[in-house]
Structure formats: C-alpha cells, structure tokens
Amino acid sequence: MRVRTTAAVAAVSSLALLTGCGAADMTKQASPFANAQGAKTVTLSVQSWVGAQSNVAVAQYLLEHELGYRVDTVQVDEVPAWDALSQGRVDALLEDWGHPEQEQRYVKDKKTIARGGELGVTGHIGWYVPTYLAKQHPDITNWKNLNKYADLFRTPESGDKGQLMDGSPSYVTNDKALVKNLKLDYQVVFAGSEAAQITQIRQFAKEKKPFLTYWYSPQWLFEKVPMTEVKLPPYKEGCDADPEKVACAYPHTPLQKYLNADFAKKGGKAAAFLKKFTWTTEDQNEVSLMIAEQKMSPEEAAKKWVDSHESTWRQWLS
Numbered sequence: 001m002r003v004r005t006t007a008a009v010a011a012v013s014s015l016a017l018l019t020g021c022g023a024a025d026m027t028k029q030a031s032p033f034a035n036a037q038g039a040k041t042v043t044l045s046v047q048s049w050v051g052a053q054s055n056v057a058v059a060q061y062l063l064e065h066e067l068g069y070r071v072d073t074v075q076v077d078e079v080p081a082w083d084a085l086s087q088g089r090v091d092a093l094l095e096d097w098g099h100p101e102q103e104q105r106y107v108k109d110k111k112t113i114a115r116g117g118e119l120g121v122t123g124h125i126g127w128y129v130p131t132y133l134a135k136q137h138p139d140i141t142n143w144k145n146l147n148k149y150a151d152l153f154r155t156p157e158s159g160d161k162g163q164l165m166d167g168s169p170s171y172v173t174n175d176k177a178l179v180k181n182l183k184l185d186y187q188v189v190f191a192g193s194e195a196a197q198i199t200q201i202r203q204f205a206k207e208k209k210p211f212l213t214y215w216y217s218p219q220w221l222f223e224k225v226p227m228t229e230v231k232l233p234p235y236k237e238g239c240d241a242d243p244e245k246v247a248c249a250y251p252h253t254p255l256q257k258y259l260n261a262d263f264a265k266k267g268g269k270a271a272a273f274l275k276k277f278t279w280t281t282e283d284q285n286e287v288s289l290m291i292a293e294q295k296m297s298p299e300e301a302a303k304k305w306v307d308s309h310e311s312t313w314r315q316w317l318s
Contacts, residue, residue, distance in 0.1 A: 042270045043072040045081045045090040048168060049194045051218055054287035055094040055119065057298035059277055061306055062313055067269050077170040082258075086112040091263040092274050096256045097123050097172060107258070114264035116257030120278035125173075125216045125250040127164070128227035133210050143182060143232050150185040152210040158187040165213040166190045167197040174246040175214055178232070181247040186212070198292075201225055218281040220288040276316040283312070 042063055046056040060071040076084050082102040084090045094116075106113040129140055139145045146162070153162035164186045166175055175188045191197035197213070198221055204211040205225045215227065232249035239248035257274065264271055283305070290301035306313060 040067075040069045040270070041072065042069050042092070042267070042274075043074060043090045045084060045093045046073045046075050047078065047081070047095060048075060048170070050220070050288045050292045051121075051284050052095040053291060053298055054284050054301070055277075057291070057302040058279075058287060058305060058313070059094060059274065061299060061302035062316070063270060063273065065306075066317060067273060069270055077168075078172060079170075082106060082113070085258060085260050086110065088260050088262065091260050091267065091270075092116065093258045094274070094277070095119055095121075096258060097125075098251075098253050098256075099172070112261050114259050114261045116259045116264070116275050118278060119255040119257055121218055121255045121281050121284055123216060123218070123253045123255045125214065127175075127230040127232065128213055128215045129230060130205055130208075130211060131226040131228045132205075132208060134228040141228055141230050143184070143230055146212070146230070147183075147185045149210075153186070153212050155189070157189045161185050161187040162212065164188050165197060165200060165211060167214065168193050173214060174240060174243065174250065177244060177246040181245065182233075218285050218288075220285050220292055223285075223289070224293070273316055276318075278316075279312060283309070 044056050044059065046053055056073060060073065063069040063071050074084065074090050076090070078097070079099065079102065081090070081093055082099060085093050086106045107115065127143075134141050137149065140149050150162035153164075154160070155163040157163060162185060164175055164179060164184075166173055166188055167190065169190050169192075173188075178184075179186050179188060191200055201211065201213060201215075201221065202225060212230070213227075215221075233247055235249040235251045240246045240251075257277070259267070259271060259274065264275075267274075287301050287305050290296045290304060291298055294301075296304070
C-alpha cells in the first residue's frame with residue numbers, strides 16, 4: 001500500500017531473512033526452489049493487499065496450467081521482500097510501489113535484482129473522505145481546512161485529535177510526517193491490515209459516519225464505498241526525499257516488477273513470461289473483486305479471469 005518510507009515489519013512467512021549488521025551475506029545464494037535439479041519451479045513474493053494477490057494468482061495459474069511450472073508463494077512485507085529477492089529466496093516481485101533505497105542498493109550497486117518492467121497499473125496513495133461527507137462539506141477536501149473538521153474525526157483511539165486511519169504499519173506511508181509538518185490536529189491510527197481497514201471503512205460508511213483514511217488506487221473498495229481524495233500540497237520531484245520533512249502529496253507511481261538477477265537470466269520461459277506480464281487497473285480490480293467481495297479463492301478468481309481474457313494473456317506466452 002506504500003511510497004518512500006516505512007517501518008519494516010517482520011515477514012509473515014517463516015523465512016529467516018538474514019539482513020543487517022553481522023548477518024551472513026546471502027546475496028549470492030540461489031533460490032532453493034528455482035529450477036532446482038531441473039525442476040520447473042518458481043517462487044513468487046505475494047504482498048498482503050488484494051491487488052498484489054490478484055497479480056500473483058493469475059501469474060501462478062498461467063505458469064502452472066500453460067507452462068507446466070510448480071509455483072511456490074511466500075508472503076513477505078514490502079522491504080523484506082527486496083532482501084528475499086536479492087538473496088534468491090524468491091524469484092519475482094510483481095508489484096512494487098517505489099523503494100528507491102532498495103533499488104539503488106540491489107539493482108544499481110549489487111546487481112542482484114533486475115528490473116522486470118512495468119506491471120501496467122499506476123498506483124496512487126492519498127487521503128480520502130467518504131463522498132457523502134464531501135458533499136456535505138465541500139471544503140473538507142482541501143488539507144488547509146482539515147483542522148476545522150478535526151472534531152468530526154475523533155475516535156477513542158485518536159483521543160482529543162482527529163483520526164487519520166492507516167492500514168498496516170508495514171505499508172509505505174508518509175502520514176506521520178505529513179501530520180506533523182502540515183501542523184494538523186490529527187493522530188495516525190493503524191488498523192493493522194488492509195482487511196481490518198476495509199472492515200472499519202465499510203462500518204463507517206454503513207452508519208454514514210465521517211472518516212479520514214489513507215487509501216490507494218487501484219483498489220476495488222472504491223466501487224463499494226465511493227470516496228473523494230483530499231488535496232494535499234502538490235507533489236514535486238524530490239519533495240519526499242527526506243522522510244522527516246515530507247510536506248507534499250504522494251506521487252502517481254507506475255507499479256514495477258522485479259526479478260532476482262540470476263532468475264532473470266536463467267529462468268527460461270517463466271522469467272520471459274513474468275517480464276511480459278502486464279495488465280490494466282481494470283483487469284486487476286476485476287480479479288480483486290472476485291477474491292475480496294465474492295469470496296472466491298485466488299485460484300478460482302484467476303481461472304475465471306483467464307477463461308474470459310485469452311487475447312490478453314496469450315501475448316505473455318509468445
């Protein structure tokens with residue numbers, strides 16, 4: 001969820017990600033799965049939000065059913081995913097929202113990670129209020145007026161300040177710095193996960209209560225709970241370079257794919273396929289809705305999308 005700075009929370013997977021001072025240098029270690037003894041196996045990093053899960057679901061389905069690979073998936077938070085990719089613990093990361101420090105370290109300096117091309121989806125993080133609230137108070141969609149409405153957003157968790165709801169602490173977020181630097185009378189409160197945040201948003205919307213939330217597109221929830229973005233100071237290149245001094249909006253980010261460098265060279269048809277994998281926001285949201293709203297399994301949702309979009313995915317196999 002996701003641009004520029006975040007606290008790296010422990011990976012959800014059981015992988016031991018050996019990074020930091022004193023850790024063994026594992027950047028040269030090959031994946032224990034990828035093409036082991038000729039086995040056609042690929043390991044994909046899957047992020048915790050449903051859009052990223054949709055990418056992996058469709059890629060996994062096609063790798064297995066069209067190319068004959070076995071696909072392992074590992075759920076890892078954003079920053080640790082780069083470490084795992086560099087170490088060869090995973091072969092590919094299909095949705096990155098921009099991590100310039102990791103890109104410099106692993107792509108440009110160590111050259112243990114290779115670019116996999118654009119996903120085809122442009123991501124954007126912002127602050128949002130429900131559209132029903134924006135219609136009642138049109139000026140609430142400008143950050144300069146947020147202090148005027150802080151009382152509307154108070155919750156037990158935010159105390160005497162307005163609540164700015166964020167998702168997982170592992171997501172990339174500038175929100176604490178923004179609140180401080182824009183001198184806003186708000187408290188950032190983490191829901192804990194995308195699922196928990198969605199539950200809270202839907203409950204607020206059901207009761208037509210005010211809320212201010214960190215959110216992002218593409219995301220299927222906009223179709224269920226219409227939200228209007230709050231205008232923050234315009235984004236300019238470099239305005240978020242210092243995490244402590246950020247006082248601008250989040251950028252619009254073409255989402256990127258990255259591959260383990262060895263896998264990119266030696267991964268055969270699987271690597272070629274993942275480099276060509278590119279789809280639209282509408283494609284991703286279609287699969288995400290099936291998983292999150294219709295409660296289909298990722299494999300069922302992938303199969304349904306694949307069955308009705310052959311002209312799209314057939315190009316990825318050529």
